[in-house]
Amino acid sequence: MVPVHMRRSLPVLLLCLSSCATTPGNVSLRSDGTPGPEECPQKALEAMRILGLSVGDAAEVELDVNQTDASPITLYDGPVESMLNSPLGPFPSVSRLYGRVWTGGPQAVIRYYEVQPPEREPIPICAVARLGLGQLRKKPESKPGTAILEFSSAALYIVNSFR
Template sequence: MRYLRLRVGDAALADLDANQIDARRISLYDGPIESILKDDIGTLEATTRLYGQVWTSGPQVVIRWYEAHPPDGDKVPICAVARLSRDQMRKLPESKPGMAILDGSVAAAYIVDSFR
């Protein structure tokens, strides 16, 4: 992570799902996800693609990103999670098993040292 000039706690906004940018409500499903950075973070510039995994089984959606693909570079491993305060990652009541409906399509991508 030092190579990318990323430190634990660094954060930038990201569109959670590359296929649902600027949607008021988005539907996320268990499995792989492709997100897009809206802001620069370390040496990763806006429009960098983030690849990771979504889990929807709990009351809140969990998104972990394992890989970043800058627009003019090679894929690199990262360790980041999606976070929003005030329960904004909480699933809406109409969510069905294996999926989650969220208000909004953006969250902060936070750099972490490991997944817990």
């Protein structure tokens, strides 16, 4: 349930930010192919503050909506559409997440730049997919530009910058 004060803020926030599409910037790659540091855009920091999302807030996410509940899954370098499996602050499960996947290193790196609640405009955020114990680690049979992962879901964490 979304608190009353947030229900009033969400339409105003959506109106203010709907024209501000957030896309990944030019991210330098490390020698192992993983993305380097990236600042969280000011609009995303502002949106997360207004919505009451804090660094470390977490939810469960289905990594690729086209491979829900599959095992294993294959992720490709580039854009990804994911879906919340559990609520995140004011966002209900089934909200869509838009981000980017990098597969160059020993594990997949997934950064999210937008969340889109049902029947609403996308809102800028900064979040990452994580799993403990190396569970985003690529399977040995992964070809260049892909990451074959054992699990289709992971934890999503709000961040204030990408490291």
